[in-house]
Amino acid sequence: MTTGVRRRMGVEERRRQLIGVALDLFSRRSPDEVSIDEIAAAAGISRPLVYHYFPGKLSLYEAALTRAAEDLAGRFEEPHEGPLGDRLLRVMRRFFDFVDEHGPGFSALMRGGPAISLGESVPVNTVSATNALIDSVRQTAYEHILSHLWVEATPPRLELVVRSWISLAESTALLWLDKRQIPRHELELQLVHDFAALLAVSSAYDEEMARILVRILAAEPVDGPFGDLVGRLMALAPRASV
Numbered sequence: 614m615t616t617g618v619r620r621r622m623g624v625e626e627r628r629r630q631l632i633g634v635a636l637d638l639f640s641r642r643s644p645d646e647v648s649i650d651e652i653a654a655a656a657g658i659s660r661p662l663v664y665h666y667f668p669g670k671l672s673l674y675e676a677a678l679t680r681a682a683e684d685l686a687g688r689f690e691e692p693h694e695g696p697l698g699d700r701l702l703r704v705m706r707r708f709f710d711f712v713d714e715h716g717p718g719f720s721a722l723m724r725g726g727p728a729i730s731l732g733e734s735v736p737v738n739t740v741s742a743t744n745a746l747i748d749s750v751r752q753t754a755y756e757h758i759l760s761h762l763w764v765e766a767t768p769p770r771l772e773l774v775v776r777s778w779i780s781l782a783e784s785t786a787l788l789w790l791d792k793r794q795i796p797r798h799e800l801e802l803q804l805v806h807d808f809a810a811l812l813a814v815s816s817a818y819d820e821e822m823a824r825i826l827v828r829i830l831a832a833e834p835v836d837g838p839f840g841d842l843v844g845r846l847m848a849l850a851p852r853a854s855v
Contacts (some may be wrong), residue, residue, distance in 0.1 A: 640715040698838035
């Protein structure tokens with residue numbers, strides 16, 4: 614017969630639990646709508662005990678944000694195997710998995726709202742730290758994507774392409790979250806096509822970029838994401854000639 618005695622958690626274990634609970638709640642609703650009482654109830658502890666581990670909701674939000682940022686950055690990790698188009702598509706699927714799982718929190722984070730709307734006095738250095746955390750995710754994403762392009766020295770136009778594409782993925786995800794009018798799987802593929810299109814336009818202005826594009830396309834199968842884009846564009850040609 615069990616007594617139902619609750620196991621006592623250590624300090625770090627309890628902190629990890631509270632961060633996980635807060636992240637789950639912040640993911641489903643904007644952080645300013647989540648109370649300490651809700652976090653305490655979800656964790657199965659009292660409100661004062663939450664304050665024992667975190668001085669306020671802002672500090673708990675920051676800890677949850679750090680964990681989410683690490684998770685999001687990890688979505689851009691991808692083995693260097695197979696055609697680039699397929700790799701990028703897998704990355705976009707994982708990226709949209711994160712966006713889907715953490716919708717309100719992702720939206721509030723990228724729009725700069727939550728840290729300022731938590732109902733607490735927010736120091737300037739806290740806002741700066743939040744922005745730095747977001748920038749670190751973007752930088753990690755940039756480095757992961759760049760590592761798949763087989764370049765020793767990054768041409769300025771290639772950096773522009775990759776960073777512009779990451780910004781486009783962010784804005785696309787935010788717009789999708791607002792109304793979800795376009796099927797998610799179509800946007801994932803469209804963003805891969807957008808990457809190819811950005812490369813192609815840049816190649817029209819720079820010979821080095823053209824060489825990079827030719828090398829990438831040479832390894833792409835006809836039935837891959839990049840081949841699909843070429844097929845869609847070729848299907849438009851008869852219409853353009855009418």
